[in-house]
Amino acid sequence: MINITINDIPVSVEEGSSILAAAKEIGIDIPNLCYLEGINEIGACRLCLVEVEGLDYLVPSCNTEAEEGMKIKTNTQRVHQARRMNTQMILSEHNDRCPTCERSGNCSLQTLSNILGIYDSPFHKKEIPEKVWNQDVPLIRDETRCIKCMRCVSFCEKVQNLGIWDIADTGKRTTVGVTGGKPIEKSDCSLCGQCITHCPVGALHERDDSQKAFEYIGDPEVVTVVQVAPAVRVAWGDTFAEDSGFATEKRLVAGLKKLGFDYVFDTNFTADLTIMEEGSELIERITNKDDHKWPMYTSCCPGWVRFAKAKYPDMLDNLSTAKSPQQMFGAVTKTWFAEKIGITPDKIRCVSIMPCTAKKHECAIPVLKDACGDPDVDIVLTTREVNRMLRADFIDVSKLGEEEFDSPLGESTGAAVIFGTQGGVMEAALRSAYYLITGENPPADAFADVRVAEDAWTEATFHVNELPVRVAIASGLENSDKLISAIRRGEKEYDFVEIMACPGGCAGGGGQPFQDSKELAKERGKMLHALDENASMRYSHENPAVHTVYEEYFEKPLSEKSHHLLHTDHHAWEFSDLTYVNR
Numbered sequence: 001m002i003n004i005t006i007n008d009i010p011v012s013v014e015e016g017s018s019i020l021a022a023a024k025e026i027g028i029d030i031p032n033l034c035y036l037e038g039i040n041e042i043g044a045c046r047l048c049l050v051e052v053e054g055l056d057y058l059v060p061s062c063n064t065e066a067e068e069g070m071k072i073k074t075n076t077q078r079v080h081q082a083r084r085m086n087t088q089m090i091l092s093e094h095n096d097r098c099p100t101c102e103r104s105g106n107c108s109l110q111t112l113s114n115i116l117g118i119y120d121s122p123f124h125k126k127e128i129p130e131k132v133w134n135q136d137v138p139l140i141r142d143e144t145r146c147i148k149c150m151r152c153v154s155f156c157e158k159v160q161n162l163g164i165w166d167i168a169d170t171g172k173r174t175t176v177g178v179t180g181g182k183p184i185e186k187s188d189c190s191l192c193g194q195c196i197t198h199c200p201v202g203a204l205h206e207r208d209d210s211q212k213a214f215e216y217i218g219d220p221e222v223v224t225v226v227q228v229a230p231a232v233r234v235a236w237g238d239t240f241a242e243d244s245g246f247a248t249e250k251r252l253v254a255g256l257k258k259l260g261f262d263y264v265f266d267t268n269f270t271a272d273l274t275i276m277e278e279g280s281e282l283i284e285r286i287t288n289k290d291d292h293k294w295p296m297y298t299s300c301c302p303g304w305v306r307f308a309k310a311k312y313p314d315m316l317d318n319l320s321t322a323k324s325p326q327q328m329f330g331a332v333t334k335t336w337f338a339e340k341i342g343i344t345p346d347k348i349r350c351v352s353i354m355p356c357t358a359k360k361h362e363c364a365i366p367v368l369k370d371a372c373g374d375p376d377v378d379i380v381l382t383t384r385e386v387n388r389m390l391r392a393d394f395i396d397v398s399k400l401g402e403e404e405f406d407s408p409l410g411e412s413t414g415a416a417v418i419f420g421t422q423g424g425v426m427e428a429a430l431r432s433a434y435y436l437i438t439g440e441n442p443p444a445d446a447f448a449d450v451r452v453a454e455d456a457w458t459e460a461t462f463h464v465n466e467l468p469v470r471v472a473i474a475s476g477l478e479n480s481d482k483l484i485s486a487i488r489r490g491e492k493e494y495d496f497v498e499i500m501a502c503p504g505g506c507a508g509g510g511g512q513p514f515q516d517s518k519e520l521a522k523e524r525g526k527m528l529h530a531l532d533e534n535a536s537m538r539y540s541h542e543n544p545a546v547h548t549v550y551e552e553y554f555e556k557p558l559s560e561k562s563h564h565l566l567h568t569d570h571h572a573w574e575f576s577d578l579t580y581v582n583r
Contacts, residue, residue: 034149193357193510231420250402268412303501330376355509382511414535421525
């Protein structure tokens with residue numbers, strides 16, 4: 001430990017700690033725009049400057065180590081002037097048409113400028129020519145808003161191991177662009193959206209499909225069906241500053257009905273259906289091991305599937321052929337449900353609310369239209385987009401009551417809820433696989449070991465009728481890469497592997513509400529597990545609506561009709577095309 005003083009307050013911190021971290025220990029907030037702990041500590045924005053006694057220059061607190069006896073000031077006139085000037089310089093190269101920016105009201109630069117009382121900049125405004133960006137791609141970049149903080153570069157390289165973003169040009173022309181100057185369509189981008197959620201301004205954002213959703217709602221000729229993903233329910237309320245206890249999924253249902261959707265369903269229903277198909281597939285593969293590539297990988301996460309297609313195309317046969325819950329929902333809606341309500345599938349518009357930007361690409365993959373020739377899912381809205389829709393319709397969330405999901409595609413179990421967090425798909429699948437093999441339910445928390453997030457990946461071995469089932473779970477693509485590399489080198493052997501592109505799983509997805517510099521996946525995951533623990537049903541195979549859909553339509557898991565509508569061929573579409581757009 002070393003001893004320093006900050007603003008005359010003594011503090012002891014571990015050797016190697018930054019001044020920024022030391023100040024945080026005693027509740028002193030030092031502003032910054034580029035800092036991400038352990039990921040981006042480069043002092044690029046120069047807003048975290050502090051004064052150190054004995055030095056005739058200011059130092060960036062984010063990457064300056066505290067040293068024994070240091071006397072630091074964070075609030076001198078010199079520091080205030082430097083912060084203001086550096087903020088003004090950033091604004092001189094920033095497109096400040098804030099009313100037309102997706103981040104207005106939740107932008108770190110906007111907030112800091114207001115706090116510092118900056119209403120104009122004395123510096124000449126640099127005109128930045130706007131580069132043409134393909135607006136069909138789910139991930140949009142606006143170079144005129146970029147502040148060159150390098151967060152997207154560092155996160156994509158260090159956490160996702162993709163390196164999509166890099167510094168482009170030199171000198172005053174320096175900016176950030178796709179590595180090698182390629183168009184985004186030609187890159188290996190997984191569309192995870194983590195660069196969006198870690199951008200402090202609006203330089204990166206998802207393609208906005210909310211107006212298309214409003215058009216569907218306003219069309220009297222179509223029936224609008226909306227599905228809500230598991231992770232959305234524990235994050236949507238963040239935008240409205242409501243506590244998690246108030247902003248329940250039932251209030252979101254009420255809000256969606258006020259928006260005018262005809263049916264509001266729960267993706268959890270098809271998460272349960274996915275478990276029946278994927279669990280049965282796992283048992284079939286274990287039973288006939290010589291006929292399959294090993295191990296079997298989950299296929300729910302489109303970011304992970306894109307990553308696999310780009311980096312490990314020889315592994316596509318290892319992936320479960322089961323569609324994701326989103327796509328299964330679309331297929332069921334435009335077949336079984338359409339028949340139940342007596343309309344043709346072309347009259348249904350299926351809208352998804354997802355915590356994920358890659359889902360926008362997934363729903364438009366040309367082969368995912370088995371139900372009727374039209375896309376299984378018409379459009380995907382992120383959690384952020386649906387929140388903007390609620391605000392645009394002037395719906396007062398604080399006055400919403402609670403309403404139930406519609407039946408029959410609104411019934412679900414606790415096992416489906418935990419799809420939204422790391423290890424949840426694995427745990428849900430093991431609960432039902434155990435039952436399908438033994439005919440008995442295991443204790444609901446028998447597979448809780450998969451919840452423990454270790455350094456790179458989590459592994460466990462469970463015994464079902466004395467048969468060892470070896471599993472592994474990884475989230476974040478760098479961790480996934482480490483796990484896959486260990487398997488390919490023969491260092492590790494597993495039967496079933498769950499991979500999620502976003503760190504912490506869908507709860508930390510690239511389409512979730514912004515809370516700058518806060519990693520909320522773990523906290524949201526705990527909320528999802530709490531919902532599971534309090535659920536009346538905790539096993540996917542017990543969902544009565546799932547029983548009904550098999551009895552009335554699919555017959556059984558892995559039936560011919562199930563294979564046609566609920567499974568897919570990962571070889572059947574091109575990785576390179578990011579511009580798939582529905583309708």
